[in-house]
Amino acid sequence: MINDNDVIDTLEELEAFLLLVEGGGLGLKNVSGLALATNNSNGRPFIAVLDDEHKLLLGRWVTQDVFENGKDMVRQGPKKLH
Template identity: 55%
Template sequence: MSQEQSVIDSLDELERFLIAVESGGLGLTNVEGVGMATNNADGRHFVAVFDKGHKVLHARWITDEIFATGKDMVRNGVKGKH
């Protein structure tokens, strides 16, 4: 990851990140998906935004807890609150 940003450490923050991706708020183009992964070099977890060719467009570090508890949110998307 080229820019060291604050680590996502709450489900609310993960939700805000996903909404920003879905709404175009990050200014990314050709977004095809979002997923969680583990850095092979150091074992840190991250959430990444991918293009059609599976290239990472943007990524943020996440805590172990968010990696464990936020998978459904990333997999299923963010549901609107009423």
């Protein structure tokens, strides 16, 4: 469930995506976590929105730079207030 044309390529875009998910703006149900991961078949990095059973609800590709430098933001949450 990842759109190949929708790539997060800056930390600001990552933060906006995290705020959108946390605020319920995507209409996803049973969201329990977010994680940076890599695709098993090609190693491409992405941000995963996971449900309470750790199944992928939504994913967005990220650049390698965002993958490397956005880990703390995903772990700790975005700094901006809702």
